[in-house]
Amino acid sequence: MSAAKPLLNPANFPRPPKLEQVTRQLQVKWNNSVIASTNEAYWVLETFHPPTYYLPRSSLQPGFADKISKSSHSTYCEWKGRATYWDLRVPGDNQGDVTIGNRIWSYERPTKGFEPIKDYLSFYAGPWQCFVDDEEVIPQPGDFYGGWTTSDIDTKYVKGAAGTRHW
Template identity: 50%
Template sequence: MSSVQKYNVQSFPCPPVAERANRRIIIKWHGQLIADVAPGDAYWVLETHHPPTYYIPASQVRMPLSTTPRSTFCEWKGSATYYSLMSPISAADTVSDRIWSYNEPQKGYECIKGYLAFYVGPWECYVDGETARPQPGDYYGGWVTNDIEGVVRGQWGNWDPIPIL
């Protein structure tokens, strides 16, 4: 019987690191494929007390995106640009500010330049075939899978680490 490697978020570094993710990333919405990214084509950003955030090549996204006015700043990665995505079912169903990128990332994060990160939801997100769950609280964009363990920040920003079971 093989055991699954576990990743304890408390052992992730601060400042965070961006590394190639040797994992298959699939994102679907209303049964339509948004992206199917082969192992090694995406990056994951690993940061203390956070599950991985996955960054996929923009060229792998099969639906058109539009930029939104929203912008945020990360002390490590820099200014983020946000996007909207129109539902494949209805033009009236558009989701905004649940996808972001760093188009001019700060030093050390150049590898994710122009790559896209998706919050988990409203679309379905998969890592190596497993359905990902959102990081608690909808503040950060980490993806929780069964191989992630430890105390995760989330519901109240940096104020409330809770264990992921």
């Protein structure tokens, strides 16, 4: 019998955040159709946040790669710089495509230390389903945050969760 794998404690993640390349299998799905899939991504580990994953633009699957467009929305991260947001057209119910707005972001000119994620895409964990190594992701609490929570994250230290000082 193997010992239980220790949980990752977001309280111990660094500030400023750390960027690392990961080989975990990541997938984003809409109604069982794969929007993006890769095992060549990055994650950003930041204090009190579950990892935020960045997928290469090339991970967008046929049928979705030509349905992404830049939105007018942007935000600023003190660590990574100005974020560009994206809209994605996805198949709807008998009425044609539906546009999901501002649920994907990227950094076209990331700050020093985050250059590897230039033009990589980060997906909020909803309204689509996101998976890490076949485990469905739970979105980080709070609509502003984009972290992906999996069973290896100690959620009592996650920013935005009920009962934390960041809620």
